Amino acid sequence: MKLSEITPSEFLKVTDNNDFTLYEHQEEAVAKLRENKNVIVSVPTASGKTLIGYISIYDTYLKGKKSMYIVPLRSLAMEKFSELLSLRNLGVKVTMSIGDYDVPPSFVKNYDVIIATSERADSMLHRDPDILNYFGLVIIDEIHMISDPSRGPRLETVISSLLYLNPEILLLGLSATVSNIQEIAEWMNAETVVSNFRAVPLETGIIFKGNLITDGEKKHLGRDDEVSLIKESIESGGQALVFRNSRRNAEKYAQSMVNFFDFQNDFEKLEIPPDLFNEAQANMVAHGVMFHHAGLSNDQRTMIEKLFKQGYIKILTATPTLAAGVNLPARTVIIRDITRFSDGYSKPISGIEIQQMIGRAGRPKYDKKGYGYIYAASPGMLRVAEGYLTGELEPVISRMDSNSLIRFNVLALISSGIATDLKGIQDFYGKTLLAAQNDIDGYELAFESALYFLKDNDFITEENDIYSATKFGRLTSDLYIDPVSSLILKKCLDLEFSEELYLYYISKTPDMLTFNYRASDYEYLEEFLDRHNISDFSEESMGAAKTAIILNEWINEVPINTIAETFGIGPGDIQAKASSADWISYSLYRLGSMFDKENENNLLHLNIRIKEGVKEEIIRIIEIPQVGRVRGRRLYNNGFKSIDDIANARVEDISRIFGFSTKLAKDIIENAGKLNNRYYR
DNA sequence: CTCTCTAGTATTTAGACAGCATGTC
DNA sequence: CTAAATACTAGAGAG
Numbered sequence: 001m002k003l004s005e006i007t008p009s010e011f012l013k014v015t016d017n018n019d020f021t022l023y024e025h026q027e028e029a030v031a032k033l034r035e036n037k038n039v040i041v042s043v044p045t046a047s048g049k050t051l052i053g054y055i056s057i058y059d060t061y062l063k064g065k066k067s068m069y070i071v072p073l074r075s076l077a078m079e080k081f082s083e084l085l086s087l088r089n090l091g092v093k094v095t096m097s098i099g100d101y102d103v104p105p106s107f108v109k110n111y112d113v114i115i116a117t118s119e120r121a122d123s124m125l126h127r128d129p130d131i132l133n134y135f136g137l138v139i140i141d142e143i144h145m146i147s148d149p150s151r152g153p154r155l156e157t158v159i160s161s162l163l164y165l166n167p168e169i170l171l172l173g174l175s176a177t178v179s180n181i182q183e184i185a186e187w188m189n190a191e192t193v194v195s196n197f198r199a200v201p202l203e204t205g206i207i208f209k210g211n212l213i214t215d216g217e218k219k220h221l222g223r224d225d226e227v228s229l230i231k232e233s234i235e236s237g238g239q240a241l242v243f244r245n246s247r248r249n250a251e252k253y254a255q256s257m258v259n260f261f262d263f264q265n266d267f268e269k270l271e272i273p274p275d276l277f278n279e280a281q282a283n284m285v286a287h288g289v290m291f292h293h294a295g296l297s298n299d300q301r302t303m304i305e306k307l308f309k310q311g312y313i314k315i316l317t318a319t320p321t322l323a324a325g326v327n328l329p330a331r332t333v334i335i336r337d338i339t340r341f342s343d344g345y346s347k348p349i350s351g352i353e354i355q356q357m358i359g360r361a362g363r364p365k366y367d368k369k370g371y372g373y374i375y376a377a378s379p380g381m382l383r384v385a386e387g388y389l390t391g392e393l394e395p396v397i398s399r400m401d402s403n404s405l406i407r408f409n410v411l412a413l414i415s416s417g418i419a420t421d422l423k424g425i426q427d428f429y430g431k432t433l434l435a436a437q438n439d440i441d442g443y444e445l446a447f448e449s450a451l452y453f454l455k456d457n458d459f460i461t462e463e464n465d466i467y468s469a470t471k472f473g474r475l476t477s478d479l480y481i482d483p484v485s486s487l488i489l490k491k492c493l494d495l496e497f498s499e500e501l502y503l504y505y506i507s508k509t510p511d512m513l514t515f516n517y518r519a520s521d522y523e524y525l526e527e528f529l530d531r532h533n534i535s536d537f538s539e540e541s542m543g544a545a546k547t548a549i550i551l552n553e554w555i556n557e558v559p560i561n562t563i564a565e566t567f568g569i570g571p572g573d574i575q576a577k578a579s580s581a582d583w584i585s586y587s588l589y590r591l592g593s594m595f596d597k598e599n600e601n602n603l604l605h606l607n608i609r610i611k612e613g614v615k616e617e618i619i620r621i622i623e624i625p626q627v628g629r630v631r632g633r634r635l636y637n638n639g640f641k642s643i644d645d646i647a648n649a650r651v652e653d654i655s656r657i658f659g660f661s662t663k664l665a666k667d668i669i670e671n672a673g674k675l676n677n678r679y680y681r
Numbered sequence: 682c683t684c685t686c687t688a689g690t691a692t693t694t695a696g697a698c699a700g701c702a703t704g705t706c
Numbered sequence: 707c708t709a710a711a712t713a714c715t716a717g718a719g720a721g
Binding site for chain 3: 687
């Protein structure tokens with residue numbers, strides 16, 4: 001059926017007037033949603049799931065209701081946001097609500113579609129459960145994420161809340177292929193739409209001992225082994241994506257590709273900011289090769305993704321960052337490692353992850369066919385690889401049963417008023433997948449001990465078996481931090497303020513994942529703990545000390561590359577850590593304002609310094625737009641020490657400073673002037 | 682006595698979410 | 707439980 005046959009005439013504005021024929025699974029999903037049935041669509045990636053979203057969002061809009069689109073990653077939220085913007089042509093107002101994103105105000109009431117991460121959705125719901133009255137549709141992308149041990153429970157909480165609070169809201173789940181899709185559907189009162197359809201056909205094979213095995217047939221690959229497959233792909237105009245299981249492997253593999261291929265990109269033409277890449281990296285890019293992992297800075301990653309999309313980078317080697325992230329397809333995908341070290345063992349990676357990686361093969365519109373190959377290093381791994389391809393699927397399992405998550409959730413339920421007694425909590429949990437998969441009566445003890453813990457630590461109070469959150473409990477829940485973190489921060493406030501020491505306690509909260517320390521770090525870590533009279537030499541404490549030391553370098557303006565080199569980590573690791581610490585230090589500031597007013601200013605400044613990575617003395621001047629830690633420092637060192645100094649400066653005096661063009665100098669002076677005026681008003 | 686090589690041993694290992702602010706008759 | 711690559715170290719042997 002054509003798009004125009006099932007949608008209002010104006011709808012084609014969304015698709016640039018392309019009136020394509022719907023795929024069968026799209027048609028089926030839309031039909032079921034229109035019958036007011038929840039739906040779970042399970043199809044491979046790149047098979048038009050977004051169009052189902054578009055149509056159902058517009059249907060919902062016409063009924064005067066809002067839609068929410070939940071995704072697992074911030075990068076995916078931004079990608080969806082730019083895709084869904086085309087709905088603006090129909091008057092549908094789209095926004096996104098993710099942590100860290102402060103451009104459009106996230107007034108739910110003013111928008112028709114809200115794109116959110118699962119955590120943001122969770123947080124929004126328990127801050128103000130009433131917003132649900134405005135919603136008619138919630139789309140949950142990558143719903144199989146429920147199975148993710150660390151982040152799945154937050155998504156499961158959101159869906160359970162929807163089922164518990166407002167079963168009228170239509171749910172559309174989009175999922176990878178999993179074995180128990182029926183069970184998930186029953187839990188959500190949904191019908192399933194399952195299809196193996198792919199927009200670009202996929203050919204899969206296993207590379208084993210110099211042979212490529214496809215459909216049981218062996219083909220000898222020659223001396224270059226799997227590299228010959230990459231060669232083939234590139235020479236016929238394609239690109240290749242190689243997944244590896246460690247950063248070092250990804251980098252090494254990229255380096256080795258430089259020796260195999262030489263595409264001779266005109267480096268000048270690529271418009272890469274100077275100093276974005278180091279010499280070795282720039283050399284790889286010049287050869288059309290690069291690696292991608294979370295140790296790279298955000299700017300580096302964005303640039304690499306762009307160069308790959310534009311086709312300048314032909315071979316990209318990556319860790320799992322690219323498996324679940326933004327859509328970055330390539331004609332040929334090679335999964336070079338199928339095991340990864342975790343929990344003390346080297347284990348085969350999950351089938352869902354393999355699906356995601358291999359699903360990247362084949363660019364719609366550009367490639368007639370995609371090629372996905374799995375590399376097996378041993379006979380045992382050959383069997384594992386065969387298992388992936390013959391479709392032994394994993395089930396989605398609830399991970400909501402950890403005690404710390406139950407504490408977090410029970411506080412959220414009480415704080416939001418969704419549940420106020422044990423019975424309410426049990427009723428809520430009765431709606432979870434956890435309950436659908438387990439005997440929920442077995443958790444009563446866990447709920448009671450969570451309630452006891454929360455009461456004992458003044459997060460909640462009780463009267464006649466009815467619980468309500470204290471101010472402390474409410475703030476903890478709103479800050480979205482673990483109650484245990486909140487207690488650590490509260491205790492920290494009793495200690496005399498010292499940046500280093502406070503950074504240590506920030507790092508010690510369970511919400512901060514600390515840096516790993518090595519044997520070679522012992523000496524200075526123990527010295528740090530000694531110096532602060534901390535007698536705890538546990539693993540957590542040592543990790544927190546290392547993290548505190550690195551953050552301390554960051555807030556003292558040590559160049560990010562110097563920190564990276566000294567501690568053997570990547571610039572991306574420092575950015576990520578600073579961003580978590582920013583969140584926790586903000587929480588500390590808020591707790592400080594509640595318990596200990598005296599410390600308030602110190603805590604606010606510490607938060608700004610972590611956010612921006614600056615010393616105290618330039619906190620003010622980096623408020624000027626276009627001035628960050630680097631430019632702020634240069635201005636300060638050249639005598640421009642306040643907003644006033646800069647607002648009244650002459651353009652030539654600032655443009656004389658290294659790194660400041662005339663235009664930039666003008667802009668900065670103007671911005672400083674505006675900022676100044678604002679203060680005078 | 683010192684340097685070098687080697688065999689055996691120790692070490693290391695992916696990723697990434699959250700808060701805030703704002704509007705207005 | 708189901709790894710593999712690399713960095714480190716002690717000790718032998720050469721000069």
